[in-house]
Amino acid sequence: MIDREILLEKMKTSPYKPMKAKIIKAQMLTDKEKFFRIELEGKINLSHQPGQFVMVSIFGYEEAPISISSSPTDKGYFDLTVRNVGVFTDKLHQLKEGDTVGIRGPFGKGFPIDNMFGYDLVIVAGGLGIVPLRSLIRYIMANRNDFGNVQMLLGCKTPKELLFKEETKEWMRRAEIKFNCTVDRANPDWKGNVGLITTLIPGIDINPSRTYAVVVGPPIMYKFVIVKLLEKNIPDHQIIVSLERRMRCGLGKCGHCQIEGMYVCQSGPVFNYAQLGNFKGECHEKAI
Amino acid sequence: MKYAVINKEDLNKWLEHLKKKARLYAPKEKENLFVFRPVKDVSKICLEYIPTILPPKKYYFPQKEKLLKFQVNPFKTAKAIEEFEEFILFGVHTCDIAGIQCMDVIFRESPEDPNYLNRKEKMTIIGIECLKYCDEHANCTSMATHVPRGGYDLMMVDIDKVFIIHINSEKGEKLVTGLSYIKEAKDEDMFRLDRAREEKKKIFKEELAAPLPKVYDAFDKSFGSQVWKDVGKKCVACGNCTAVCPTCYCFDTADDMELSLNDGIRYRIWNSCQMDDFAKVAGGEDFRKGRDSRQRHRYYRKFKYPVDKFNRYFCVGCGRCTRTCMADISLKETVNSLIAGQSA
Numbered sequence: 001m002i003d004r005e006i007l008l009e010k011m012k013t014s015p016y017k018p019m020k021a022k023i024i025k026a027q028m029l030t031d032k033e034k035f036f037r038i039e040l041e042g043k044i045n046l047s048h049q050p051g052q053f054v055m056v057s058i059f060g061y062e063e064a065p066i067s068i069s070s071s072p073t074d075k076g077y078f079d080l081t082v083r084n085v086g087v088f089t090d091k092l093h094q095l096k097e098g099d100t101v102g103i104r105g106p107f108g109k110g111f112p113i114d115n116m117f118g119y120d121l122v123i124v125a126g127g128l129g130i131v132p133l134r135s136l137i138r139y140i141m142a143n144r145n146d147f148g149n150v151q152m153l154l155g156c157k158t159p160k161e162l163l164f165k166e167e168t169k170e171w172m173r174r175a176e177i178k179f180n181c182t183v184d185r186a187n188p189d190w191k192g193n194v195g196l197i198t199t200l201i202p203g204i205d206i207n208p209s210r211t212y213a214v215v216v217g218p219p220i221m222y223k224f225v226i227v228k229l230l231e232k233n234i235p236d237h238q239i240i241v242s243l244e245r246r247m248r249c250g251l252g253k254c255g256h257c258q259i260e261g262m263y264v265c266q267s268g269p270v271f272n273y274a275q276l277g278n279f280k281g282e283c284h285e286k287a288i
Numbered sequence: 289m290k291y292a293v294i295n296k297e298d299l300n301k302w303l304e305h306l307k308k309k310a311r312l313y314a315p316k317e318k319e320n321l322f323v324f325r326p327v328k329d330v331s332k333i334c335l336e337y338i339p340t341i342l343p344p345k346k347y348y349f350p351q352k353e354k355l356l357k358f359q360v361n362p363f364k365t366a367k368a369i370e371e372f373e374e375f376i377l378f379g380v381h382t383c384d385i386a387g388i389q390c391m392d393v394i395f396r397e398s399p400e401d402p403n404y405l406n407r408k409e410k411m412t413i414i415g416i417e418c419l420k421y422c423d424e425h426a427n428c429t430s431m432a433t434h435v436p437r438g439g440y441d442l443m444m445v446d447i448d449k450v451f452i453i454h455i456n457s458e459k460g461e462k463l464v465t466g467l468s469y470i471k472e473a474k475d476e477d478m479f480r481l482d483r484a485r486e487e488k489k490k491i492f493k494e495e496l497a498a499p500l501p502k503v504y505d506a507f508d509k510s511f512g513s514q515v516w517k518d519v520g521k522k523c524v525a526c527g528n529c530t531a532v533c534p535t536c537y538c539f540d541t542a543d544d545m546e547l548s549l550n551d552g553i554r555y556r557i558w559n560s561c562q563m564d565d566f567a568k569v570a571g572g573e574d575f576r577k578g579r580d581s582r583q584r585h586r587y588y589r590k591f592k593y594p595v596d597k598f599n600r601y602f603c604v605g606c607g608r609c610t611r612t613c614m615a616d617i618s619l620k621e622t623v624n625s626l627i628a629g630q631s632a
Contacts, residue, residue, distance in 0.1 A: 016554070062542065083570075089570070218573075244569050244571060244573070245569060253395070253537065253539070255537075280512075
């Protein structure tokens with residue numbers, strides 16, 4: 001992959017220097033989340049693994065780590081989906097098609113796709129967790145025959161917060177998808193389940209030793225979901241998670257993303273649950 | 289030549305010579321304490337000093353450092369620093385040299401940090417070995433940083449009326465050769481050096497209550513210890529301990545815009561894991577909320593995590609964190625409490 005070599009060379013000469021990139025599509029998905037399609041200068045492919053992240057720069061507003069939500073099989077561009085939660089993301093939301101941003105990366109370790117070949121998959125997405133998982137799902141859809149059964153459990157607070165609605169219909173055609181929304185008041189036209197995403201797990205039909213579970217969601221969700229997956233006898237090294245931390249440099253130096261001795265920006269953000277077993281108390285996602 | 293000798297009365301002459309070679313930084317007195325400063329007047333240099341308020345890290349890992357020059361429209365980026373300046377650190381204690389070695393490990397690890405490495409390349413280190421204790425806060429003997437173990441170009445030892453200089457690099461050799469007043473050390477000089485080191489052994493004793501492997505074990509088993517709650521109750525989260533630590537390197541980045549709002553510079557600025565928002569993410573979750581967990585993190589980053597990763601303790605025993613602490617948190621006491629907790 002020549003593009004990958006170009007990127008590595010750039011990183012080596014100046015790892016703090018962002019590449020120029022253009023927003024080629026910008027669209028609000030919900031009240032809070034905006035979708036961006038981004039093209040690197042020279043149309044270089046980002047050559048990432050699903051599950052990796054980039055550092056997005058807006059000069060004057062610094063940088064933020066954003067997970068990539070497109071698959072490396074989507075060529076010539078990559079996608080980001082960003083919730084407006086602070087100064088940086090607010091500024092990012094103001095940007096539109098044709099505007100420029102800086103990109104560093106891709107950083108970190110992605111989902112262990114090669115290990116997952118030939119396995120059945122249970123993908124559990126809570127809220128914004130679908131954003132990095134979309135990179136994996138799109139990869140799977142592009143290489144569908146490499147994988148066994150694919151089941152997806154999607155959870156969100158209310159039906160109107162569901163991201164990628166149209167795409168989900170296509171995924172549904174090719175994988176089994178179970179929806180779950182923890183709604184206080186369900187709309188009359190909502191046909192999905194109601195309740196916590198954990199209530200869906202006991203009902204899934206799997207052969208645990210041949211199954212990978214991939215879980216991404218808010219920090220609070222993990223321990224409850226993981227307990228249920230372990231009850232289904234899925235081995236801990238086949239339970240894959242992606243952890244949200246405050247990455248600042250992406251280079252394993254600045255210290256912000258550290259969980260005990262581990263730099264999440266380099267060793268993660270994707271981990272298997274066996275790896276979390278070594279943490280002594282700083283990993284809030286760990287089930288007790 | 290491996291060892292050289294200089295008479296003390298010739299020291300200032302040599303310093304004037306060094307000053308001409310490159311920018312020279314050395315310790316001097318400031319309000320009853322000591323600081324590394326650029327040398328203007330060589331007679332103000334003080335070689336008998338307790339560890340300076342800040343370690344010399346401010347010169348190879350500046351508190352505020354330019355990372356990138358940028359322009360918003362049209363989008364442009366450029367190196368912020370074209371050329372790094374040659375400099376000499378003079379009179380560095382062995383504990384601080386051990387600190388520099390720790391930083392090397394961090395910034396050399398892939399992906400490398402070119403800013404640090406470029407600065408390091410231009411740096412010459414002239415150390416001075418301590419033959420007596422600075423004060424009761426040091427734990428350099430326990431950390432085995434009280435004697436020179438590489439990492440310097442020249443190392444001076446104060447022996448009566450002379451300094452014996454160990455020449456440890458070509459760069460260092462060039463600074464002592466061709467000068468009439470610096471001569472090759474003779475057997476009798478080496479004999480006096482050996483004797484000084486023997487005397488030193490009688491003075492420097494391990495300051496922690498157990499040898500290092502036991503200290504490591506204590507940390508391994510003390511994650512949930514009451515000691516952290518006690519330390520957390522005292523801590524005021526000021527971040528002094530991390531600012532003065534020769535091996536603390538956590539940072540944040542910040543953009544500084546010119547009035548035009550089009551051109552600017554991205555800086556790297558020292559940051560501290562003791563600050564309350566250090567590990568907080570955009571979604572609101574704070575992964576080290578209490579001062580107890582943040583202090584514990586600081587200690588584990590000295591005595592546990594880097595040992596697992598690099599087989600290297602990141603405490604160099606300089607005692608600065610204890611000296612500077614506004615809440616009287618003592619590193620020696622904290623570590624000894626952990627050891628005591630294990631044997632109890």
